Amino acid sequence: MAVETAAYSELTDIQRDITEMVRQFADEQIIPNAEHYDHEDSFPEPIVEQMKELGLFGVTIPEEYGGMGLDLTTYAMIVEELSRGWISISGVVNTHFIGSYLLMKFGTDEQKQYFLPKMATGEIRAAFSLSEPEVGSDVQGIKATAKKGEDGAWELNGQKMWVTNGLGSGVVFVLMKTDTKADPPYKGMTCFITEKEPWKEAGEGDYAGLTIPPKIKKMGYKGVESTELVYDGYRCPPERVLGGEEAGVGQGFVQMMDALEVGRVNVAARGVGIAQRALELALRYSQERKTFGKPIAQHQAIQFKLADMATKVEAARLLTRKAARMKDAGERSDLEAGMAKLLASETGKECVEECFRIHGGYGYSKEYEIERLYRDAPLLLIGEGTSEIQRMVIGKKLLQRHKI
Numbered sequence: 418m419a420v421e422t423a424a425y426s427e428l429t430d431i432q433r434d435i436t437e438m439v440r441q442f443a444d445e446q447i448i449p450n451a452e453h454y455d456h457e458d459s460f461p462e463p464i465v466e467q468m469k470e471l472g473l474f475g476v477t478i479p480e481e482y483g484g485m486g487l488d489l490t491t492y493a494m495i496v497e498e499l500s501r502g503w504i505s506i507s508g509v510v511n512t513h514f515i516g517s518y519l520l521m522k523f524g525t526d527e528q529k530q531y532f533l534p535k536m537a538t539g540e541i542r543a544a545f546s547l548s549e550p551e552v553g554s555d556v557q558g559i560k561a562t563a564k565k566g567e568d569g570a571w572e573l574n575g576q577k578m579w580v581t582n583g584l585g586s587g588v589v590f591v592l593m594k595t596d597t598k599a600d601p602p603y604k605g606m607t608c609f610i611t612e613k614e615p616w617k618e619a620g621e622g623d624y625a626g627l628t629i630p631p632k633i634k635k636m637g638y639k640g641v642e643s644t645e646l647v648y649d650g651y652r653c654p655p656e657r658v659l660g661g662e663e664a665g666v667g668q669g670f671v672q673m674m675d676a677l678e679v680g681r682v683n684v685a686a687r688g689v690g691i692a693q694r695a696l697e698l699a700l701r702y703s704q705e706r707k708t709f710g711k712p713i714a715q716h717q718a719i720q721f722k723l724a725d726m727a728t729k730v731e732a733a734r735l736l737t738r739k740a741a742r743m744k745d746a747g748e749r750s751d752l753e754a755g756m757a758k759l760l761a762s763e764t765g766k767e768c769v770e771e772c773f774r775i776h777g778g779y780g781y782s783k784e785y786e787i788e789r790l791y792r793d794a795p796l797l798l799i800g801e802g803t804s805e806i807q808r809m810v811i812g813k814k815l816l817q818r819h820k821i
């Protein structure tokens with residue numbers, strides 16, 4: 418006897434509509450143009466302008482500030498689609514999303530009112546800066562400092578490294594040492610909201626004391642700029658301490674680490690997106706290319722590669738969405754976010770490599786999309802905590818949760 422059942426769907430109506438819209442955008446606007454911007458290493462301005470029109474800079478910003486007010490799970494689905502198109506496009510929104518999260522969670526009312534409406538439209542974009550030339554994983558080792566002057570303003574000094582959107586952003590959330598003697602060091606760190614003029618290399622007037630050296634030349638992840646930031650006497654008013662001076666001084670490390678937890682879900686979604694694209698390219702090419710009288714997809718060795726890729730993509734996607742849903746439900750998700758970031762970024766790299774192998778010699782040619790993916794995928798193993806750091810986080814949390 419037939420039993421009527423509703424078709425299984427993991428997605429809500431809103432999630433289905435918005436991911437379909439972004440997938441179409443990726444197919445029509447991102448994928449056909451990525452090669453051009455990648456080869457020139459130039460900022461994909463027309464694509465970014467369309468993203469503003471689609472409201473993609475305000476996905477998680479509450480409606481009262483002009484955003485869409487959607488949750489992390491839906492945001493992760495959008496990021497997957499953008500990264501399927503090109504991870505550099507998701508890089509343009511990634512640090513912006515972290516900046517808006519910091520404001521929504523820790524910002525004062527004035528800070529939210531001032532920044533969030535402009536960020537929701539993409540009028541200004543945000544960057545997020547922890548790393549320094551000598552410090553990446555070990556954030557407590559940062560050296561850049563902020564000192565309070567007699568007029569009440571803070572003076573920022575020091576060099577920051579690897580700042581995504583470092584030149585084009587209008588605001589940088591930057592971690593500085595405000596108490597060099599604090600023990601442990603993380604208690605002496607503060608997050609400053611530093612404004613700047615987008616695309617200007619040397620700040621003037623209110624923004625004097627911040628210079629941005631030429632962008633770092635990279636293997637992949639082109640189009641979106643990564644820069645150093647040199648703070649040399651930059652004056653930051655006290656109301657630009659994240660959360661206000663009273664609540665915010667000394668809280669920067671904790672605030673930034675909280676933001677990295679959602680950032681890891683975001684990077685995991687990027688890993689799923691690039692892995693998904695590699696699978697699609699492999700499925701197509703393996704049915705077109707013939708060897709020994711048949712399409713290579715008919716050789717069992719190739720089918721096994723496709724099977725492993727598809728299985729890993731699905732597992733990484735499920736774990737990423739689980740971590741996002743837990744965070745949306747207000748549960749601790751540090752363990753799951755670390756696992757999702759680890760699995761999805763490694764899956765991204767593995768699927769891209771398998772797709773590259775399936776393409777044979779053509780995988781090495783710039784004529785084929787997989788060549789770009791091959792240069793892009795390794796970034797995800799590094800940014801927002803390397804795979805080694807994720808394993809450290811996972812191991813530590815496991816032992817905390819299962820202490821005997």
Ligand SMILES: Cc1cc2nc3c(=O)[nH]c(=O)nc-3n(C[C@H](O)[C@H](O)[C@H](O)COP(=O)(O)OP(=O)(O)OC[C@H]3O[C@@H](n4cnc5c(N)ncnc54)[C@H](O)[C@@H]3O)c2cc1C
Nearest residue numbers: 545546547548552553554579580581799800801802803805
């Ligand atoms: C393209 C790009 C964009 C970036 N964007 C930003 C950004 O917008 N903002 C920002 O703040 N940073 C950004 N980063 C910096 C990034 O977060 C760091 O590169 C990353 O955290 C690793 O730090 P590191 O490069 O200093 O490596 P290190 O910390 O020096 O690590 C070197 C190696 O040692 C390993 N390692 C370190 N400590 C341990 C340990 N305790 N146990 C075992 N292994 C260990 C690491 O896993 C790695 O393999 C970006 C980096 C890149 C490449």
